[in-house]
Amino acid sequence: MGRTVLVTGGSSGIGRAVAARFAAAGDEVCLTGRRAEGVGRAAAELGVRGVVCDATDPVAVAALAAGLDRVDVLVNAAGGLPPEQVGEGVPPLVGLLxxxxxxxAQNLLGAVLTTEAVRDLFVPGAAVISLGSLGAERRGGAYGAAKAALAAWNAALSAQLAPRGVTCNVIAAGYVEGTGFFGGPVPEERRRALIEETHTKRPGTVEDIAATAHFLASPGARHLTGQTLHVNGGAYTTR
Known part of the structure; x- marks a missing residue:
């Protein structure tokens, strides 16, 4: 019998690729997203279950968890850059806040709420995988700070869940094409600069991240937990 895999933010981009990877392996996938049209389309195309759920809404997240019997893999892929918050006449500090x-909310609290909501549904051998970012290390602003906090939370979560046989890791993605992250086409000059930063001299793909997530949920990764794995073609290196 396949595993039960929950993928938040699974209607597009990296989340959709992750859902597709697990579904192709025969797992029972439930993907979520905020927009009914996108969720329905992705679920139908992939042959998986789709649930409309805003990961930052505790009521919606609680209802999502109530509809699940078990969770073998949780992938917190919901996130991204929120819409501009500054409107006409809004004081600068109010807009900044x-x-x-x-x-x-989008890049930390959604993952925290979802994970807590399904915490009691994790089976021994389960995996929690959260999507981080290279922005946590440099030039990330508010978005990067949220992703850095995500990694810190993950380390604490790992210590709590490891005795139950549950691993917890973060995939910190670099520049990945095939997503709506930038809200439109990336200017060619910026695209070239982002690719030039890598050692591989190519952009990342959603399949790169999906393959890493699939590995982190595999038997070969059972002693890998509490970590942030940088998947960026060498644009940022660790030691």
């Missing part, structure tokens, strides 16, 4: 709160 709103922008930071929106980034923290």
């Amino acid at each position: 709103a922008a930071w709160q929106a980034n923290l």
Whole structure:
């Protein structure tokens, strides 16, 4: 019998690729997203279950968890850059606060709420995988700070869940094409600069991240937990 895999933010981009990877392996996948049209289309195309759920809404997340019997793999892929928060006539500090709160909600608190909601459903051997970013290391602003907090939370979560046989890791992606992250086409000059930063001299793909997530949920990764894995073609290196 296949595993039960929950993928938040699974209607497009990296989340969709992750859902497709697990579904292709025969797992029972449930993907979520905020927009009914996108969720329905992705679920139908991949042959998986789709649930409309805003990961930052505790009521919606609780309802999502109530509809699950078990969770073998949780992939917290929901996140991204929130819409501009500054409107006409809004004091600068009010706009700044709103922008930071929106980034923290989308890129940290959604993962925290979802994980906590399904915490009691994790089976021995389960895996929690959260999507981080190279922006946590440099030039990330509010978005990067939220992703850095995600990695810190993951380390603490790993210590809590490891005695139950549950691993917890973060995939910190670099520049990945095939997503709506930038809200439109990336200017060619910037695209060239992002690729030039890598050792591999190519952009990342959603399949690169999906393959890493699939590995982290595999038997070969059972002693790998509490880590942030940088998948960026060498644009940022660790030692």
